[in-house]
Amino acid sequence: MAHRILIVDDEGHIREVIRVALKKAGMDVIEARDGKEALARFAADKPDLIVLDIGMPEFDGLDVCREIRKSSDVPILFLSARDEEIDRILGLEIGGDDYVTKPFSPRELVARVNVILRRLSPRNGEAKAGPSALAQGGLLIDPEQHVASFAGTPLKLTAIEFGILRAFLTRPTSVFNREQLMRAAYQLNIQVSDRTIDSHIRNIRAKLAALNCENVIETIHGVGFKLGRCEKEA
DSSP: OOOEEEEEOSOHHHHHHHHHHHHHTTOEEEEESSHHHHHHHHHHHOOSEEEEESOOSSSOHHHHHHHHHTTOOOOEEEEESOOOHHHHHHHHHTTOOEEEESSOOHHHHHHHHHHHHHTOOOTTOOOOOOTTOEEETTEEEETTTTEEEETTEEOOOOHHHHHHHHHHHHSTTOEEOHHHHHHHHOOTTOOOOHHHHHHHHHHHHHHHHTTTOOOSEEEETTTEEEEOOOOOOO
């Protein structure tokens, strides 16, 4: 079944360029011209991924992302006409999975979409102990199936969060610096700041804390991070 992609941009020619490229890659496309229409189309059509422009008037892309993140972990690829670090950090901190700056190569955008989709966890999927599964304490992920759970409860992770946990679980006794985590979590040589990695770590900790796990990732001051016990608090 073809992946369904929602394109959100107030510029018609941008939507057309993206639409043509994604359809050529075998994907189904839905379009929205502004933030409010985007939320309506998201609710009605349940896309597998959203290509979301940041700089729209009134209800912008960051507002749309915040609203969607209240109920869904659908992957979001941000578009922006400004290559500013504050945009990059803010967009990824609030739950974006990737970031492309205008003008962009349609081929690169499709490549980034495919990277995210390959790493996408099936909705409400629960990790099972298959041959590729990685585990520590109550935390279990299966990179092959791309699913994760804690103590039997499925985890809703963004692609970047999944990549970070996969890196930790692959080398559970190692300490990772931020550069190593960037390489593990991001592909296609995306440049991000240390603060962005820290925000993803905070998001992972918050999701596990909601399941009574306060020790998923330890901070090693002056060095980086390592995997914790990943156990429920007594």
